[in-house]
Each structure stands twice: as structure tokens, then as C-alpha cells.
Amino acid sequence: MLKTPPQYHTYILRFWEERESKQDSATTWRFTLENPETNERRGFQNLESLIQFLEQQTHEEIN
Numbered sequence: 001m002l003k004t005p006p007q008y009h010t011y012i013l014r015f016w017e018e019r020e021s022k023q024d025s026a027t028t029w030r031f032t033l034e035n036p037e038t039n040e041r042r043g044f045q046n047l048e049s050l051i052q053f054l055e056q057q058t059h060e061e062i063n
Contacts, residue, residue, distance in 0.1 A: 009057060012036055 011033040018028045031044040033053070044050040 010036055 015029055015031045018030055031050045032041055034041045
């Protein structure tokens, strides 16, 4: 039996595309995670950095 309750995190995820111009077909996706309890917001320039952050969060909870 666990001595401490399980850990969890709550985030609001926002993501949007950015384009250089209306004619530009190249799309860059941007991401933010906001903690609704603290209003802390973290920005990510790409999906890979968002996933890396989430992996770090879960790794820290395991150790």
C-alpha cells in the first residue's frame, strides 16, 4: 500500500500555428502549458520540446 497519494499535474494546453505570411505554406506550431492553480505558463517552440518537458515531469515523479 502506498504511503503517499499518487502525484498528478493539471495543465491547460494551447497550441496554434504561425505563418510568415498569408501565402506561406510553411507552418510552425507553438505550444503553451498553463498551470491553472498557479497561472504559471510555459511556452514551447515545437512539439518535441513540449514532449521533452512532459517526459521530465513524469521522470521526476518516479524518482
